[in-house]
Amino acid sequence: MAATRERLLRAAELCFAERGYEGSSLRDITRVAKANLAAVNYHFSSKQDMWVEVMQRRIGPLLLERHRMLAEVRAAAPRGGPLPLEKVCEALLLPVARVYYAGGDSPAVISRMIGRLFSEPNFLRQEIDRRGLSQSGREFRAALREALPEFSEKEFKWKFYFCICALLGALARQGRQPGLQGSMDTSDIEELVRHLVPFLCGGLREPMPAKRAPRPTRGKKSSK
Amino acid sequence: MAATRERLLRAAELCFAERGYEGSSLRDITRVAKANLAAVNYHFSSKQDMWVEVMQRRIGPLLLERHRMLAEVRAAAPRGGPLPLEKVCEALLLPVARVYYAGGDSPAVISRMIGRLFSEPNFLRQEIDRRGLSQSGREFRAALREALPEFSEKEFKWKFYFCICALLGALARQGRQPGLQGSMDTSDIEELVRHLVPFLCGGLREPMPAKRAPRPTRGKKSSK
């Protein structure tokens, strides 16, 4: 069956999302997929190639949709003026919630997997980067920059960094942080995005406080 | 040498920070430590026990300092009033920057390792939780809650979740996100904290927009 390939992709997705690349053995994955161990090498030729395939088939459509939404935001914005921050953030986030509702897919698992991608060793991201992830990142950085012209380049770099960290963390950890997520349903990605957009915008817009009186050099003083 | 134990702890810290628990073999670790493979089992009896030891010796002092700083914030705040959000966030973050400057330690590596802790399988966190991490988390959740009384419990839960995600992500990823961190030095933890505090505070304070309606402050066309 060619359906074996699909079952393998889904099983690998699940395992990678939960335990990462190194933590997921091919034996685990084939057991979950109810497939034979040798099927992995038949369909993908190696574990690493399967990893790339698993990631790419989810990230590809996501980047397309992001690009499309961002173009919409640009088209609607007044020429020359700053881009609307909320809209840019939505274009960054909503595709995650929208692209993965095809039959049987779990947006929670997929977004967790994508969030995890950035905790993996760099060599596991090179191929994904080459296929468009890096470029999409730069595109969004530029859009955010246009939405936040008031900051110095250095301040913007920090804000962009924190923004990506919050976004990736919120995706990677949803549904699996005991003690952190009492009754709320972090696996409802639409809801997550709805709350995350204002959080990011608030953090991004917050000005840096004026530098206060010189800090104590290292740690002893408690004169607050 | 008893110094072997120390070299092992540092080497393990480095490896766990870079590649995670499953990605770090005892062979890797003992090679970095210039120690014999069998030394791990002699000093720690198992890889998992060493993991707990590596984490605990860094997290323990961190939690103590957090507790101390938070007590200071409470003592300085007017009774009954809300706690000052910036101070609470600083008590959450500054200890990471301050506790690890003892001879030879790298705050960048240590904070990366701590940030990674939350991407590891849950069983690797149970012992650390039991030794105070969970309780410290609850303590800070309560303090943040007192600093943000204006939100509903549900909204606060989301904000707290995002706050922790941004914090852990910023720690875990510093120094190793190519393309994301152009010229800035994310391994300067003091500087990271100085920028992260306003980002978190801005995100935490930002009110939720009215549901499914154009934002009240700006009559803007909504395209959903």
Add this chain to the structure above:
DNA sequence: GTCTATAAAGGGATAGAC
């Protein structure tokens, strides 16, 4: 405490029958 040697299990990959 440290070392060599090795056990015992698990990992990715492959050959070849069907």
Add this chain to the structure above:
DNA sequence: GTCTATCCCTTTATAGAC
């Protein structure tokens, strides 16, 4: 396309000499 059987390597852990 799928399966069994197996190769060969790495992993964690341990035994026992020094």
